[in-house]
């Protein structure tokens with residue numbers, strides 16, 4: 001590298017931690033989409049996992065009131081008492097659990113708790129193992145690696161409705177296993193862990209008391225089939241489960257950055273992490289989140305109903321496209337169609353080539369399964385649609401996809 005005076009400067013090296021830190025490819029694809037849009041291309045985007053609704057009006061009002069009434073300073077690192085109490089009450093009531101406000105810590109989104117949990121229960125470079133779902137939210141693997149732990153994927157297969165096999169879980173647990181990450185409803189498949197799955201997982205985990213559980217329940221309010229259930233409700237699980245949830249998805253508050261985690265033993269540790277990193281979540285957003293949780297729920301209910309309608313529509317439309325099959329996702333706002341046959345028909349080597357050609361030739365932006373971890377052996381090619389998009393966009397996007405597959409047809 002050239003320095004200011006033209007001299008060759010070799011920079012000091014980066015840490016292994018920095019070099020092993022991954023990313024969320026949705027943001028990479030988003031940059032590609034933005035560049036195409038800036039160049040005047042007409043793109044229908046299904047990339048981003050955030051509600052396309054405004055934050056409910058009464059939540060906005062609460063934030064403005066917080067600003068106007070001088071709530072400008074730091075808060076305790078664990079969050080304001082009013083919000084912790086409201087979260088404990090709501091989180092406990094929805095899951096049928098007894099959660100105290102002292103068990104709850106508020107952070108700048110649910111995402112930081114993934115890192116805090118891994119950093120709190122594994123040690124760097126000593127072979128501590130973390131079991132995590134694949135396909136899955138890419139931050140799990142990235143943070144496992146950055147924290148010097150060993151990633152142990154557990155595969156979610158289409159034949160099991162994207163819930164993993166508890167027998168496979170048992171086979172992956174070793175004396176070095178420190179943590180298992182569960183995510184229900186799941187990103188990217190929309191899969192749900194059914195009550196029977198949770199029973200079976202808890203049965204396995206009771207035989208392995210050295211394992212913590214991170215229950216990523218950020219989509220817990222976005223369930224369309226049956227009711228949501230948490231692993232923490234199973235006997236012996238509450239004490240060693242970190243329940244993670246947040247305001248982003250339920251109340252369309254992704255940019256406000258409020259998430260929360262509950263676990264009695266780890267709450268003081270999470271609080272220390274927050275003191276060491278962001279100090280506290282934004283005070284204004286905390287008051288807004290309090291209004292979201294304890295105020296009227298009609299806006300959240302309306303968003304839920306709209307997501308359900310869109311889910312039904314996109315699944316029906318996708319299943320009408322030749323070479324594509326799409327199982328109905330039970331929750332979240334993602335569809336995860338199998339495009340193995342569509343790849344064959346269009347001469348695409350895999351889902352990533354399919355995704356790229358779909359973007360450049362048809363103007364439809366989606367993510368490929370490879371953005372969510374290594375390939376699941378024998379499970380074919382998948383792409384992810386976020387249906388946090390208007391009905392018109394869903395109809396237009398899937399029509400373009402159908403046209404792309406038909407045009408690309410190679411007998």
Ligand SMILES: Cc1ncc(COP(=O)(O)O)c(C=O)c1O
Nearest residue numbers: 049109110111137187246248259
């Ligand atoms: C599975 C999963 N966990 C956690 C998050 C993080 O949510 P936030 O940090 O906005 O609360 C997301 C967001 O996309 C997610 O999909």
